[in-house]
Amino acid sequence: xxxxxxxxHNNNKLEKSTLNTIKAAIxxxxxxxxxxxxxxxxxxxxxxxxxxxxxxxxxxxVAFKNQLAEDSxxxxxxxxxxxxxxxxxNTSNGKNVAPRLAxxxxxxxxxxxxxxxDKQTFKRPIYAGNAIATCKSKNKINxxxxxxxxxxxxxxxxxxxxxxxxxxxxxxxxxTKYLNSELTKSERxxxxxxxxxxxxxxxxxxxxxxxxxxKLADKLGAAMGASRAAVDAGYVxxxxxxxxxxxxxxxxxxxxxxxxxxxxxxxxMKDSKVIIGINKDEEAPIFSISDYGLAEDLFKxxxxxxxxxx
Amino acid sequence: MKILVPVxxxxxxxxxxxxxKDETDVELDNVKMSMNPFDEIAVxxxxxxxxxxxxxxxxxxxxxxxxVQETIRxxxxxxxxxxxxxNCTSKLEPxxxxxxxxxxxxxxxxDLVIMGKQAIDDDMNATGQMLSAMLSWGQATFASKxxxxxxxxxxxxxxxxxxxxIEVNLPAIVTTDLxxxxxxxxxxxxxxxxxxxxxxxxxxEDLNIDIxxxxxxxxxxxxxxxxxGIMVKSVDEMIEKLKNxxxxx
Numbered sequence: 092x093x094x095x096x097x098x099x100h101n102n103n104k105l106e107k108s109t110l111n112t113i114k115a116a117i118x119x120x121x122x123x124x125x126x127x128x129x130x131x132x133x134x135x136x137x138x139x140x141x142x143x144x145x146x147x148x149x150x151x152x153v154a155f156k157n158q159l160a161e162d163s164x165x166x167x168x169x170x171x172x173x174x175x176x177x178x179x180x181n182t183s184n185g186k187n188v189a190p191r192l193a194x195x196x197x198x199x200x201x202x203x204x205x206x207x208x209d210k211q212t213f214k215r216p217i218y219a220g221n222a223i224a225t226c227k228s229k230n231k232i233n234x235x236x237x238x239x240x241x242x243x244x245x246x247x248x249x250x251x252x253x254x255x256x257x258x259x260x261x262x263x264x265x266x267t268k269y270l271n272s273e274l275t276k277s278e279r280x281x282x283x284x285x286x287x288x289x290x291x292x293x294x295x296x297x298x299x300x301x302x303x304x305x306k307l308a309d310k311l312g313a314a315m316g317a318s319r320a321a322v323d324a325g326y327v328x329x330x331x332x333x334x335x336x337x338x339x340x341x342x343x344x345x346x347x348x349x350x351x352x353x354x355x356x357x358x359x360m361k362d363s364k365v366i367i368g369i370n371k372d373e374e375a376p377i378f379s380i381s382d383y384g385l386a387e388d389l390f391k392x393x394x395x396x397x398x399x400x401x
Numbered sequence: 402m403k404i405l406v407p408v409x410x411x412x413x414x415x416x417x418x419x420x421x422k423d424e425t426d427v428e429l430d431n432v433k434m435s436m437n438p439f440d441e442i443a444v445x446x447x448x449x450x451x452x453x454x455x456x457x458x459x460x461x462x463x464x465x466x467x468x469v470q471e472t473i474r475x476x477x478x479x480x481x482x483x484x485x486x487x488n489c490t491s492k493l494e495p496x497x498x499x500x501x502x503x504x505x506x507x508x509x510x511x512d513l514v515i516m517g518k519q520a521i522d523d524d525m526n527a528t529g530q531m532l533s534a535m536l537s538w539g540q541a542t543f544a545s546k547x548x549x550x551x552x553x554x555x556x557x558x559x560x561x562x563x564x565x566x567i568e569v570n571l572p573a574i575v576t577t578d579l580x581x582x583x584x585x586x587x588x589x590x591x592x593x594x595x596x597x598x599x600x601x602x603x604x605x606e607d608l609n610i611d612i613x614x615x616x617x618x619x620x621x622x623x624x625x626x627x628x629x630g631i632m633v634k635s636v637d638e639m640i641e642k643l644k645n646x647x648x649x650x
Contacts, residue, residue, distance in 0.1 A: 106561075159567070160530065160540055183560040187542050190495070190527035194534025199496040199615035200527050216624065217523050218418040222427050224523075225620040266539030267569045270555070274563035283561075287649070311650065319579075329545070329580055330562060335521075336579055338561075344649040354417070361627055365647045367639065373632070382630035383642050395636045400650070 092210070094119040094176040097167065098126045098134060099184050102156055105137040107284045108180040108239035115237045116178045117143050117245065118207045124148065124253075125171070127163055129156035135255055140247040148258040155261070157269035158184055162261060164191040170259040172196060174232065181236040181339075193234040200234045201226060205241035219335035220358040239283065240341035240362055275328055277315075282331065285314035287344045290333055290360070293320040294349020294370060294389055301326055303390070304348055307397045316340065318356045334359035349389045352377030369393065402456045402549070404447040405511035406481065407502055408440040408463050410472040411522040420623050427621060436472050438584075439517025441479075442577040445584040446547055447515050448480045455549045458482050460509065464489050464501055470600060477595035478587035484600035485509075489612070491605075494523075497612035499531035504608045506536055511572065513554070518543050518576040529576035539569035545580040 096116045099106035116122045123146045126134050131149040138147055154162055167188075171177060177192065179185030181203050193200040206214035211228045213235065282288065289308040295301055301315075308315050316333040317326065333340055335358040345363035350356060352368070352375055360366070361380055368377040373386035385392055412418060412427070413435040419428045436444075450456040461476035463469040464487040473484035487501055506514065519526035533540035541547075545564065546557030558565045559578045569575075587595070605612065633639045643650045 160542070164534065183543065183558075186526050187530065187540075190525075190530035191534045191540060193496070193527065194499060194531030197496070199494055200525070200531075201616065202525055202527060212619070217621070218412070218427060219521065219524065220624055221418040222420050222621050223624050224618055225622070226616040227619050229615045229617065264539070265570070266537075266573070267541070267567055270566040270568055272560070272563060272565045281562075323579075328563075329559060335524075344643070344647070365643070365649050366627075366630075367643070378632065379629045380627045382647065383639055384630065384632045385634075385636070385639050386632060387636075392636055396640065399636060399640055 092120045092175045093173065094122045094178065095171050095174045096122060096124050096178045097188070098124055098138065099180045099182050100126070100128060100134045102128050102130055103133055105134050106180065106182060107281070108182055110244035111239035111242040112178050112180045112237040113141060113144070113245040115204070115207060115242045116176070119176050119210060121145060125167070127152070127155040127166060129153045139253050139255070140249055140251050141253065142246045142248050142251055144253050147253050147255045149255060150257065150259050150261060152261045154263045159264065159267050159269060160188045160191045161264035161267050163188045164195055165264065166259060166261050167192050168195040172232070176233045176235060179236045181238050185236045189234050189236050196232055196234070198230045198232045198234055200236070201228060202236045203238050204235050205238050219355060220361070221354065238339060240339055275330055279308060280312065280314045282314045282316055282333070283338050283340055285342055287311045287313035287346070288316045288333070288340055288342045288363070289313045289346045289348065290316035290318065290350060291321055291327070291348050292318040292350030293324060295321060295326060298326045303393050303397070307346070307393055310397050310400050313346070318350045318353070320353070347377050347381070348393060350377055351375045352380065402512045403458045403460065403509070404450065404456045405506065405509065405514045406440070406443050406447050406459060406461050406476065407514070407516045407528070408444065408461050408472050408476050409437040409517070409520045410434050410463065410465065410469045411437045411520055414438055414521055420621055424620050424622050434468070436475050437517050437520045439519060439521070439577050441584040442579070442581050443515040443517055444476045444479050444481060445582045446577060448585070449582065450549050451480070460485060460511070462487065462502070462505060464493060464498060464605070466490060473600055474595050475587065477598045478592040479585060480591065483598055486600050486602045487605055488602055489605035491612060492614060493612060494614050494616060495525045495527040495531055496615060497610070498528050499535055500610045500612065501605065501608060502528070502532050503535040504610060513549070513571060513573060513575065515575045515577065518578055529574050533574040536572070539573045541567055541569050541573060542576045543578040544575050545578050547575060547581065
């Protein structure tokens with residue numbers, strides 16, 4: 092039995108959720124890592140001291156820079172079909188590549204796993220987290236994506252140095268071509284890995300009003316999030332969206348401001364360690380899952396909170 | 402240009418889903434069913450490309466019990482030209498659905514398949530990518546912008562941190578994200594018209610495909626519930642609790 096973790100990254104830096112995926116993989120057996128990039132060195136440096144890993148396999152190819160699913164899936168299917176488990180983080184990359192790989196290998200993907208019960212049994216949320224299904228796999232190869240917030244990060248030790256080995260060769264695809272990316276620039280921490288998240292909903296009323304939340308976020312060193320209602324209303328970009336159709340987060344502190352607490356939003360943040368809700372409607376469902384609730388006008392409460400924090 | 406749009410019948414997104422007492426599944430009896438919202442977006446996108454004169458024919462396909470024909474009728478009422486109903490009584494998972502769709506694509510040879518990025522019941526997010534792999538076509542997942550050109554498409558994809566633009570040769574698979582468009586409602590005259598549009602029936606047995614599930618569902622349970630905490634009276638009390646009780650700031 093062999094387990095592979097396909098490392099998620101942006102060619103310069105490791106995507107942190109990979110560490111949670113590796114922790115999940117260690118629950119299986121014989122873990123190797125795979126880095127596909129046009130420049131593997133910096134990424135490998137972040138991985139090399141992780142405990143309980145056999146090998147880091149790399150393939151450095153300029154084509155991998157764009158991380159097209161057609162290239163990655165073909166490469167993995169060709170070189171790793173003797174593996175029992177292939178794990179990805181449930182990120183936009185993982186969600187793009189893993190099912191394609193499963194299609195190539197004729198195996199049923201097991202997406203968004205939150206618990207590994209045993210080597211063939213996995214728990215995963217369905218219906219936006221309103222139910223949890225326990226699935227027993229009859230696959231020969233399990234292709235799994237891991238919900239990072241459900242697992243700790245893998246441990247490292249400086250004494251530990253994993254061997255790096257080059258593997259395989261890539262025949263690039265002629266189906267899909269990368270053109271460019273429009274990335275949101277932000278000085279704030281990344282939403283899915285931040286310690287504190289400040290999120291706003293329709294209650295903010297406009298894009299300009301989000302600035303009062305951003306001040307609070309900057310004071311706390313927090314990431315910014317939003318409900319789908321705020322995104323649909325055009326107040327903030329889509330990649331701020333927390334919820335069933337957006338990002339799943341589980342920070343130490345989640346501050347929900349002007350968010351009523353629709354099921355679809357709760358699905359994305361209810362595993363946060365501490366949740367506070369600020370909403371002028373004291374009947375808002377957000378209070379039913381908040382550790383601390385404050386029924387007050389957000390336009391008064393948020394600036395006050397911001398000024399009193401130091 | 403011919404566009405195929407797979408549509409799935411799921412519990413309506415406004416329904417509060419409940420787990421059955423015997424923990425075998427969620428409650429499906431007497432529950433309102435609708436077209437998967439991401440599939441509605443897919444139908445809408447196909448219709449818009451027909452209205453622009455890019456596409457000439459839109460075919461909606463659904464797989465399952467006879468009830469799924471209602472979902473096909475919805476797509477026809479929105480404006481699709483014809484339907485394919487694959488009659489199948491067994492439970493299906495994305496791998497099987499992708500195999501059935503592969504067989505249909507090989508038969509009707511669409512230039513483009515537009516489908517939802519995921520169904521809101523099993524939240525798998527897999528069928529589109531699996532189908533592209535099986536057909537050896539290019540894939541553009543999580544599309545928030547689609548431009549159809551002569552022999553290729555340009556797609557803006559929602560990725561972590563922003564948008565990625567790619568170009569895919571046709572035939573191709575596109576999976577839809579929320580911001581691609583806002584689906585129209587079917588008008589009454591169009592609902593009437595849809596009743597006369599053709600739906601072809603195929604029996605899944607006739608396709609000779611292995612649809613045996615690879616995942617056995619042992620149990621479906623309620624998620625751990627989160628207890629409500631306390632209401633505080635002021636910002637000062639909130640800050641005090643966060644500092645001294647929760648110790649998170």
